[in-house]
Amino acid sequence: MIEKNRSLAFNMDESKTILEMRNITKTFPGLIALDHVNFNLREGEIHCLLGENGAGKTTLMNILYGLYQMDRGEILVDKNKVNIRSPRDAINLGIGMIHQIFLLVPRLSVVENIILGNEPTNGVTLDRGKAVEEILELETQFDLTVDLNARVEHLSAGEKQQVEILKALYRSARILIMDEPTSVLTPKEKEGLIRTLREMASVNALSIVFITHKLPEVIAVSDRVTILRKGKVIDALVTKDVDVKQLAIKMVGKEVLFDIRKTAVKTGSKLLEVNDLKATNDSGVIAIDSVSLYVNEGEILGIAGVTGNGQNELLEVISGQRHAEDGKVIIKGKDVTNDSLKEVRALGVGYIPEDRIEKGLLSDRSISENLVLGVHTNPPLANRWFTNLSQIKKYAKKLVDEYNISTPDIEKEAGKLSGGNIQRLILARELSREPDIILANKPTSGLDISSQEFIRQRLMRERGKGKAILLVSEDLDEVMMMSDRIAVMYEGKIVKVVTTDEVTMDQIGEMMVSGKGG
């Protein structure tokens, strides 16, 4: 990670507080999002807002940026009480916000996006020349390098983020709010961003609020950290005085089990078997090549590999979503190669897709509808002609409780849930069908710690019940702690299948990147 520049940290206590939020309270129907939250920001610091999904971090900052109105509380900028009713008010106070999902207009150019809403004009016409000049000056000052004439739709995620930063700087922001800024970046872009931010804070005395749920980032980037949990401030600390473990405990409120205890389960017969399987990806290039593996009852087979080495295609072929060119898929002794998705599901295969929102969910339908999807025609949820709404409600309610899906209302649109809750919903739906074989594609990626924990434990429980689980993951910790055996995948081939007890994480990591089976 980046060498931290703490030159300002020495006189932090004396440095000026430029923003104070006092006793901020905000309720949504059926939910207290923020409960008397206090937050303050000093000039030239990077201040992390740490918390799990749904803890209220983004809500707090949306209030500061005028997107939400608070129910109670007050905001002081430069010790003056302010009333922020819209983003326009926030911008005028020197507050800029960069949202997790970039708010750019893809079809417009970089310049047009940056000046949008604050355009320099000659009377009626836009003064593009002046705009470009001013933006280039900012680029030099802050060491940013986006091509100003490019259309935003052609930019990479990292470049789009630079456009967002320039947008805020162009509006003379002194306070920069960044909502989960690293979630879309490659590791290299991430390093660049952290370097840029540190420089902005220390050299240009910008104050930055950095929203995240990733603990190492807090350590790498921030001067101070405020921890939110379920709408309340748990603590506000100076970063150099804490470590990852302490932060984790404060964030989730209990000792996090960074380790899952594997119980001995008697493994039984082969439930899933794949022989010499071959298939192509969407562009017709060989994506999986002579893959052979099997999963027994009561066993988790982890597929370790860098994303894009054929893992998705493998699960798609097994579940009947992709055509196999060659080879066999055998489920419970039955050859199901190139059978339809429906037939495979009927044999008892549960599938947890990687893209949970696009493929796992009808995001504009309700939570209860999503939960019964696929079983909604079975009694008692339906008779021969009609669905039984009260039974569906009851069934959905039961699953919501059992899987701790936190929502005020099961009729709410499923797409409005947080990532962790969406994954719990999908897990609830898939596991409630009692499948014997579970295909899980990166089931915990991008989730907050307690959802990750929950999902891992549920999968472990299924293993205990004698299910066969194929777990694709990029997270080596996860693969090591969950799997009984590990198959390493590299460029569409299985490098090696090993028993977890017999390898170290380093050996697996080496195989993942080299493709050589040591």
Add this chain to the structure above:
Amino acid sequence: MVLDPFSSMLSFFPVIGLATLGGFLCQKSGVWNIAVEGMMAFGTFSGIFAYHYFGQSIWLSLFFGFLLGLVFGLVLSILCVRFNLDQIVVGFGLWFISEGLAGFLYFTLLPSVRVSETFGPKLLSLDPMFYFTLASFAILHFLFKNTKQGLAIIATGENPKAADVAGIDVYKVRLISTMLGSAFIGLAGSYLSLVILQGFTYKMVAGYGWTAFALILFGRWTTSGIFFGSLFFTFLIGVQIRLQVLGILFLPSEFMVIIPHIGVIIVLALAGVLGRKAGMPASLGVHYERE
């Protein structure tokens, strides 16, 4: 029989051009205006109404058509932008209401009105509205290329949340664009009754509103695209009228009337083959609300 100069083949341009341009303005800001046909129909009535009651001035009557279009645009945006009703449903409703209302009001309020004067002065045998339409396209082009208002409309139609956080009032932009767009559509309707057909008949718009709607898609939501599209379609109408006037009826006259529409279908099919939604404002028809 003396032929008009060639340029008169473009005399339909204000009808097609203004209606297309109006619908385009609405759609650019993110509002489907399905009611183009109905708004034109009401324009045909209001033009004739004003002509009869307010002193038989074509200029004034055209302006009246423009004003009532503005009012219809206000209704559309109150329902769809302010109250978040489904844009398609509201649009169809407005279409039926305004078309029916136009006929009903004409037959109850007015005697059979004929417009006897010709609209002028003419240049190259084309009247002032032709040049007004040309100018409107030029202004629209300038608006979207070179002004902050144009940028605000595009941003609102593409990504209203981005516009909102940039300090643009999404409701206001959509309200103004929809009202102004509808006013142009009303103007196109009153031009049809006042200048082209010089009177009112029920359902006289005869699908030109839907043609305008299709031309926006054909033009891929670009000013130049819809400009050349409307010009091309105007030309097809010109050809059809010319053939009829010359008595070249190698086909039944009913068939001649549908020639332009067949042209549209072919053009749309081509546009479809070449990529359907390219250019469509990303948030067209999507209601915006701060969460």
